[in-house]
Amino acid sequence: METLRLIIDWASVLAIPTIILLFIGYGGYKKIPVYEVFVEGAKEGFEVGVKIIPYLVAMLMAIAMFRASGMLDILTWLASPVTNLIGMAPELLPMALMRPLSGSGSLGVMSELMKTFGPDSLIGFTASTMFGSTETTFYVLAVYFGSVGVRKTRYAAPAGLLADAAGLITAVLVCQLWF
Amino acid sequence: MLNHIWFWMIMLSLFVAAGTDIYNEITAPPPMETAGEELSLNKRTKLGQLSDAALEAAQTGVNISLGLIGIMALWLGIMKIAEEAGFIKILARLVAPITRRLFPEIPEDHPSIGAMLMNIAANMLGLSNAATPLGLKAMEELQKLNPDKETASNSMITFLVINTSAITLIPASAIAIRASLGSVNPQQIIVPSIIAATMATIVGLTTVKLIQKFEKRKNRTEGEA
Structure with missing residues (x-):
């Protein structure tokens, strides 16, 4: 090692x-x-730096409102039956939901989980794997499409989110086996 | 699609914040005297926090964009040298067997392939500072091939899905935080991360390719009709 x-x-x-x-x-x-x-x-x-400003502001504003409103708690509650099925700890749900939205937000959630449960606990281990294995999809969509002025993104967001979901679920399952 | 997501994120946030505030005001009116001074309405209510967050995010958006300019300039400068020297073409030719299948619309030694390759490589190495400029370079090249400049092309979406489900060989920031919090084995997440990211990439690419196939067939039947 x-x-x-x-x-x-x-x-x-x-x-x-x-x-x-x-x-x-x-x-x-x-x-x-x-x-x-x-x-x-x-x-x-x-x-390019100047061109992406409006796209980034639009995206970050919506994400910030979403985070401040407490929607995350409601989504966590709504998704809990599904996550119970795969044996995922409910504490990990905010991490999974935050990851595609905000890099700094999910970094904060990950640090918090590791501080509370310890970095080598199953929850800490899974949270850091989730962070390491996926990207901030909404940020990438806003910046990348914004830089070339593409406004109609077609199926990019759903495809990206589906990939994220697959990655996050796999992270949970692999970490359970690994542990 | 992004229109709907954006709209509903904002609307639901407003409704939830307003609902929480109304509920709190009815069930638990704030104590008149809280240790010295009372929290202002703006700090105490969800709606107040929400407006603060929105304004702050707008500022953050500008800061991030401006902060990117220096790094962007550096990497785009280096990429330009690599392009003029023909290095990018060499790279593109090396991965042609893969890119031909993933990006059938792109000519084989088009500069976008080199830029996408560099972006994916930077992501794999955990060099996120370098990855963004290279990725934006790739988008610029892809946009040159795009017939409808306002609408995302299939190649762009395929590239973005690979990018957002990025396989990172060294998830550097996660490892660093684990180490700082006293993990016995901070690198332990490397293999699970690679497995999870591979799964994400497979699912993402399958989705994208299925949609593209479906749309192609739809266009063909519409053309015949």
């Missing part, structure tokens, strides 16, 4: 320098005017 930790730590330290070395190095080898090309590409960064 110590070696695994060492590998992981080194991999995360080395990843970015390696990519930079590889890309800029290859550019230099191919005789690309690297500085000029870099600046040209970097220019787009500003445009």
Whole structure:
């Protein structure tokens, strides 16, 4: 386990320098005017950053209202019969419901659960697996589609949420077996 | 679809907050004197908290976007070098057997494939700072192929589903928090996370492909009729 930790730590330290070395190095080898090309590409960064603002504000506003209203408690209560079926602890439900909505929100729920039950308890273990195995779907939808000005997202949200549900349920089941 | 989700999130939140407030005011009116000063109505009620949260979120949205600009510029600059040098094309050709099936609408060595690949790789390594700019680059390239600029293309949705169910080899932030809270074995979640994320990806891709197949058939029969 110590070696695994060492590998992981080194991999995360080395990843970015390696990519930079590889890309800029290859550019230099191919005789690309690297500085000029870099600046040209970097220019787009500003445009994209500004372009996503309205989409992000719209999405974050709805999510914040949702969180502040106490809807989460009601949804937890509504979903409890289903989660009891797979033997999921009711404490994990807010985590599962928060995960697709808000990265910082679900980070908070995960930390809270691990503080209360301990990081190596089944609940703490499952909560961190849930966090590690899914993304903040609504944020990604808003930012990615917003950056190119797509407003009609068709079936993207339901497909993304269905994938999240599958991931979260699998996390619960795998953690139960693992434990 | 997002229209409906957005609308109902806001409406239900308002109803639930208002309902909670009415219930609380009727059943348990607040004590007149609470240790020194009384909590203001805005802080005490759900509706008050809700408006504060909404305004705060609007500010957060701007902060996040502006905060992204620097990192975006850095990665888009590096990507541009890789693109001009032909590195992205090499990457795209390596994964062509997979991308041909997942993204039948995209020409084989289109720059979007390289960008999507880089985004997925960054996600796998847990480099979320790098992943977003690369993903947005991919979206920009996909948008060039999109016939209807206001509507999501099939390729975009397929990409987003892969992205949001992202398989992360090193879920760095979850591991870091576990370690900080005194876990004996913080990395223990790696394998379960990969299994769960793989399942999410499989279900997501199956859903997307089934919908695409269904829509294609519908269009064909409509064309014949």
